[in-house]
Amino acid sequence: MAKSVQAPKVPEIITELTENNFFFRGMDPDALQNWLDPAELITEKLYSSRPIYTAFRPNHNLEFLYVLLAGGPVIVRSTPLDRILAITYTGSCFGMRNLPVGFGQVSRSFPSLVEAYKTTDVLKIPVATVQRIYDQSADFRDRYNLSFELREKFQYHLLNCSTYPPQAVASLLRALIYQERSLANQPQSNGVFSFDLPVDIIAHACQLNHRTVEQVLKGMTKVELIKTEKSAEGQGDLIHVLNPEGLKEVYSATRDKVAWWPLR
Numbered sequence: 217m218a219k220s221v222q223a224p225k226v227p228e229i230i231t232e233l234t235e236n237n238f239f240f241r242g243m244d245p246d247a248l249q250n251w252l253d254p255a256e257l258i259t260e261k262l263y264s265s266r267p268i269y270t271a272f273r274p275n276h277n278l279e280f281l282y283v284l285l286a287g288g289p290v291i292v293r294s295t296p297l298d299r300i301l302a303i304t305y306t307g308s309c310f311g312m313r314n315l316p317v318g319f320g321q322v323s324r325s326f327p328s329l330v331e332a333y334k335t336t337d338v339l340k341i342p343v344a345t346v347q348r349i350y351d352q353s354a355d356f357r358d359r360y361n362l363s364f365e366l367r368e369k370f371q372y373h374l375l376n377c378s379t380y381p382p383q384a385v386a387s388l389l390r391a392l393i394y395q396e397r398s399l400a401n402q403p404q405s406n407g408v409f410s411f412d413l414p415v416d417i418i419a420h421a422c423q424l425n426h427r428t429v430e431q432v433l434k435g436m437t438k439v440e441l442i443k444t445e446k447s448a449e450g451q452g453d454l455i456h457v458l459n460p461e462g463l464k465e466v467y468s469a470t471r472d473k474v475a476w477w478p479l480r
Contacts, residue, residue, distance in 0.1 A: 227254045229339065237283055238399040239309050239359050251349045258340040262290075262332035271314050271328045278314040280340035287336040289412060293329045293420070300421040301328065301371055303392065305411070307401040312363050317347050319364045333417060366395050374421060382474045384422040385432045386466040389442075393460055409460065414453040435476040441466070 230249050233240040240248060258280070262268055269278065271292060284290060284306050292302035292310075304310045310330065313323045349356050370391045377387030393409050396402040402409045418429045433455070436442045441463050443456040457463060466474060 262336040264334045268330045272325045277316050281346045282311045283309050283339040285337040291333050381432045382477045388421050390467045409457040413455045439476050
C-alpha cells in the first residue's frame with residue numbers, strides 16, 4: 217500500500233501574515249510561501265525612542281518593507297517642526313514610500329525621522345521579494361497602492377485641523393478611525409475603536425501643549441465620546457472611541473458649537 221505524502225507545514229510567520237496583516241490577509245498561505253521565502257525574512261525588536269531610519273533621504277531607498285507584528289506604534293516625525301505625521305499600528309506595514317516599488321518610485325517628501333514610540337516587533341521583507349509579490353499578486357498590489365492613499369489622507373486630516381483644541385484632537389482621532397477602518401483592523405466587535413495613543417503623541421500630532429490635550433480628553437470623556445484607560449500590562453495609554461459619529465460633529469464644529477469646552 218502506497219504511503220500518503222504529508223503536505224509541508226506552513227511556517228508560523230506565513231500564517232501570521234495571512235491572518236493578521238492587511239497587506240497579506242486572506243492570501244493563500246501556500247502561494248505566499250512560494251513568493252515569500254521564510255529564509256529571507258528577518259525579525260527584529262525595535263526599542264522605544266530610537267530612530268529606525270530617516271525617510272525621504274535624497275537618492276536613497278530602503279532595503280526592506282517593515283511589517284509591524286506586535287507592540288508599537290511606529291511614528292513618522294517631521295524634523296523641522298517636530299510634528300508627528302504618521303502613526304502605524306499592528307496589522308500594517310511601513311517603509312513603502314521609501315522603496316522603489318510602485319508609487320514609492322515617485323513618492324517623496326522632506327526628510328523625516330521614523331521611530332518606534334514603544335517597543336515594537338517587526339518583520340523585514342527584502343525589497344526584491346516585495347517587488348516579486350507586487351508583480352504577481354493583484355491583491356497585494358491593490359493593498360500596497362492603497363497604503364499611499366491612506367498616508368496622504370492621514371496627513372490631510374492633520375494639516376486641515378483647526379487650532380481650536382477640541383477640533384484638532386478630533387481631527388487626529390478621525391484620521392486614525394479612517395485609517396484603521398480602511399485597513400480592516402477596526403472597529404472591534406462592539407463597534408468601538410481603540411488606540412494606544414499617549415498624550416505626547418496627540419500633542420505632537422496636533423501641535424498642542426500636553427495640558428491642553430489632557431483637558432480635551434477629559435471633556436470628551438465627560439460627554440462619553442471616548443473612554444481612557446491603561447492597558448492590562450500598564451504599558452499602553454488606551455483611548456476607546458465610543459461614539460465615532462459624535463466625534464464627527466466635533467471634527468466639523470466651530471468655536472461656538474462645542475458646549476463642553478470651557479475656553480472661547
